Amino acid sequence: MAILEVKNIGKHFGSTEVLKDVSFSLEEGNALAIIGSSGSGKTTLLRCLNFLEKPSQGEILVKGNAVFDASRPxxxxxxxxxxxxxxxxxxxxxFHLFPQYTALENVTLAEKLLAQEREDFKSNKKQIMEEILEHGNALLAQMGLADRATHYPHQLSGGQQQRVAIARALALKPDILCFDEPTSALDPELTGEVLKVIRSLAEQKTTMIIVTHEMAFARDVADQIIFMDEGYIVEQGDAKQVIDNPKEERTRQFLSRYSQG
Amino acid sequence: MFGTVTLELIKGLWTTVQIFILTLIFSLPLGLVLGVGSAGKWKILKRVIQVFVWIIRGTPLMLQLIIIFYGPGLWLGHNIWSGNESGRITATVVAFVINYACYFSVIFRGGIEGVPAGQREAGQVLGMTKSQIFFQITLLQMVKRVVPPMSNEIITLVKDTSLARIIAAYELTFAGFSFMKSAGITWPLFYTGVFYLAFIGILTLLFNYIEKKLDYFR
Structure with missing residues (x-):
């Protein structure tokens, strides 16, 4: 069974429709890349999944349970x-790292706050906190940032900041990890280190949705690709197939514009 | 003579310091509440705060002080402030708290709105509650932003305490002025100025220290 099912999601801001009848599903351990020109609704879709925007229509199911259903508010x-x-x-x-916290504190903050709600928090406080710190350090090490744990965000390069942000997002063990153009704010020479980390997450079968403009990366790393235009899903399918042999004319035009640079 | 003047000025300074500290203790939290309210989503509350701030900032503090000190006695037929020095100080503090809370609220609102929306969103997607986001993420970033404009207002507050003289509270300026009236000498006025300069000098050092302390992040 699919870990995520998105059914007929629609979203409008006032009279502007930004998402129209968007449906797709994602299997556990798969990576889905969403491509499309700016303004096509990719980011809004991610924001809807993360409850930063409320869809006007449709349904979102995680592991078969509805987490959102517009017809039953x-x-x-x-x-x-x-x-x-x-x-x-x-x-x-x-990135949106918290500037007043070190890399390690950024990664562990949410977990610490959640732990305070555990029933055994008071009696096991020391042990719980140690586990959280250990987990945070392990995540930073996984990102190749073991030696940057005590650095503040402004002391890190953009690529390092984004890797801390990935560790922070992983800390709460989400079922589905979403990336909103994770390399678009980076200098070209720094995109590689972030893409490498995402690639290794894909190899470890992390379930991911990646909004990206890196076509070659999407083709290599993703299992599925969705191409969006003007709020619609124009084409979706196997990643290599969509990039190498797009079925739709609009996809072809979009990709040719990209390959021309 | 110098000793007498010094003693009187210290007496006046004590009143000034009381007004200053009490005003800060009450107007900072009140200003924060008003600031959060006016940065929030609730439209009616925002309007009410806007109008209130407009009235308070749009009229002289001295006028507000006179109304608060003399008004109740004339409306109710009996004075709610006791006739002694502590009554005058209390009335002054009430007027100052209302006035300064309004100025502070605008600074706090600017501080809150200056924290990028992405910070709150990052907290939200990490499952933090609204209050966790405010206290763990927004608050310190806001404090860092408001320290410079706040230091301006607080320095102004030191000098505004001299307005309490209008309701005959025996504060620093009143004390210095009294020698001019009684002995016809002016040098105590300059000496009074030195007291203010020293007071504000200490505050300036304190603000520099706080700014430096918050310099570890950007």
Missing amino acids: VKMSERELRRKRLHFGLVFQA
Whole structure:
């Protein structure tokens, strides 16, 4: 069964429709890349999945359970909303690290705050905190940043900041990790280190949705690709097939514009 | 003579310091509440705060002080402030707290709105509650932003305490002025100025220290 099913999602801001009847599903351990020109609705789609925007229509199911259903609006408590949110992780284009915390604190903050709600928190505080720190350090090491744990964001390069942000998103073990153009804010020479990390996550079968403009990367790393234009999904399918042999004329035009640079 | 003047000025300084500290203790949290309210989503509350801030910032502090000190006695027939020095100080503090909370609220609002929306969103997707986002993420970034404009207002507050003289509170300026009236000498006025300069000098050092302390992040 698919870990994520998105059914007929629509979203409008006032009279502008930004998402129209978007449906797709994602299998556990697969990586999905979403491509398309700016303004095609890719980022809005990710924001809807992460509850930063509320879809106007449609349904979102994680492991078969509806986490959102526009036809049955329910007033969710903050607690419920948070629990649903934690199915997803999001890595932002502009990183959005917390500037007043070190790399390690950025990674561990949310986990520490969540741990405070555990029943055994008071009795096991020391042990729980140690485990969280250990987990945070392990994640930074995985990102190749073991020696940067005590650095503040402004002391890190863009590529390092984005890798800390990936570690931060992984810390809460989301079912699905989303990336919103993770390399678009980086200098060209720094994109490689971030793409390498995402590639290794894909090799470890992390379930991911990656909005990207890196076509070659999407072709290599993703299992599936969705091409969006003007709020619609124009084409979706096997990654290599969509890039190498697009079925739709619009996809072909988009890709040819990209290969020309 | 120098000794007498010094003693009187210290007496006046004590009143000035009381007004200053009490005003800060109450107007900073009140200003923060008003600032959060006016940066929030609730439209009616925003309007109410806007109008209130407009009235308070749009009229002289001295006028507000006079109304607060004399008004209740004339409307109710009996004075709510006790007739002694502590009554005058209390009335002054009430007027100053209302006035300064309004100025602070605008600074706090600017500080809150200056924290990029991405910071809050990053907290949201990490499952933090609204209050966790405010206290763990937004607050310190806001404090860093508001220190320079805040230091301006707080320095102004030191000098505004001299307005309390209008309701005969025996603060620093009143003390210095009294010698001109009684002995016809002007040098105590300059000496009074030295007291203010020293007071504000200490505050300036303190603000520099806080700014430096918050310099570890950007």
